[in-house]
Amino acid sequence: MNRPKAAGTSTTSQQATLTKFLTSKTKPKSSLSSANNNLDSSTTRKRGAPDDFEFVQTRTTATTAEVHSGGEVVSEEDTTVQKAGSVAKPSAGLIKWTVHSESVLFGSHSYTRQHSFRTISNQSQPNNNKSHIVAVAGFDLDGTLIVTKTGYSFARNENDWKFKFGEARTLTKIKSWLDETTECLNERILVIFSNQSGIALSPKVSKSKKARKDVDETKTRLWQFKTKLAAIMRLLRLPCYVIAATGKDEFRKPHVGMWRLVKEVHERHLRHLHKNESEFVEGPIDVDLDRDNSFFVGDAAGRKGDHSTGDKDFAKNLGIKFYTPEEFFGG
Numbered sequence: 001m002n003r004p005k006a007a008g009t010s011t012t013s014q015q016a017t018l019t020k021f022l023t024s025k026t027k028p029k030s031s032l033s034s035a036n037n038n039l040d041s042s043t044t045r046k047r048g049a050p051d052d053f054e055f056v057q058t059r060t061t062a063t064t065a066e067v068h069s070g071g072e073v074v075s076e077e078d079t080t081v082q083k084a085g086s087v088a089k090p091s092a093g094l095i096k097w098t099v100h101s102e103s104v105l106f107g108s109h110s111y112t113r114q115h116s117f118r119t120i121s122n123q124s125q126p127n128n129n130k131s132h133i134v135a136v137a138g139f140d141l142d143g144t145l146i147v148t149k150t151g152y153s154f155a156r157n158e159n160d161w162k163f164k165f166g167e168a169r170t171l172t173k174i175k176s177w178l179d180e181t182t183e184c185l186n187e188r189i190l191v192i193f194s195n196q197s198g199i200a201l202s203p204k205v206s207k208s209k210k211a212r213k214d215v216d217e218t219k220t221r222l223w224q225f226k227t228k229l230a231a232i233m234r235l236l237r238l239p240c241y242v243i244a245a246t247g248k249d250e251f252r253k254p255h256v257g258m259w260r261l262v263k264e265v266h267e268r269h270l271r272h273l274h275k276n277e278s279e280f281v282e283g284p285i286d287v288d289l290d291r292d293n294s295f296f297v298g299d300a301a302g303r304k305g306d307h308s309t310g311d312k313d314f315a316k317n318l319g320i321k322f323y324t325p326e327e328f329f330g331g
Helices: 002-023 031-037 167-178 209-236 257-277 310-318 325-329
Strands: 072-078 093-100 104-111 132-139 187-195 240-245 287-289 295-297 321-323
Touching: 093 209, 104 209, 104 257, 132 167, 132 257, 167 187, 167 209, 167 325, 187 257, 209 240, 240 257, 257 287, 295 310, 295 325, 310 321, 321 325
Parallel strands: 132 187, 132 287, 132 295, 187 240, 295 321
Antiparallel strands: 072 093, 093 104, 104 240
């Protein structure tokens, strides 16, 4: 007699539970919702997108457009910023280093908040007969963009540097030129041309203790140089090529080998961009470095106290305008 009563009580209880569940505002999470909740926080879904819209994950680490060349990749400098007691933030960018002709260190920096280098402007027709016209803002490094904090002629370590005219003025002056629009140009690029004879990219190995010590010192200077440039680019927040001529050859200023290298590498860079972006471009891409709209800024101008006329002669050999740091940045 008790069994039917127990069964009825159980049925009534189950119905009450089902009613409560159906009228509850809280819905159970589906497997799809659970999976979505496990996605990285950087994953976003476009508002108003259809149900079959695919999720697109935004990378939170810095990337750079590859510079395709025959050179050997030396290293990639991660410029992740981390303050004491805080979580490391995504880096502002990185420099991809390559070696050319065994004596030139070539770096390509791409800032993550904008394209590494602008592509050809919206063109409805193939660019078959015209070159990609590019103007160059060239700068020497030591004594022009930066000076040592200690006041010595040469930096004591990778942190012994500061902007010669301050970060704000340096960034404002360079960016104002990059943002100018000129009908005859496709693009403006920033390039640092620097002689760095203290760096040896392929130091000779010897058994003598002194020679081994010299090799270690050149490796240390190479690491310090790349670390310093990574810090500079982090503050400038601009896409830039960095070229360091380490030998006494055609690439060392006032010779013009570094200028020709910019043309070569930028042509490869544009081909790589067009290939990835499916740009409507037929035939080879030819970069024309427009000397009429280009200039070079350097401190070696032959003035009283200058160590040489190398920077001024470099601009003269290229046939481009020359400015001293004081003329360009003011002060």
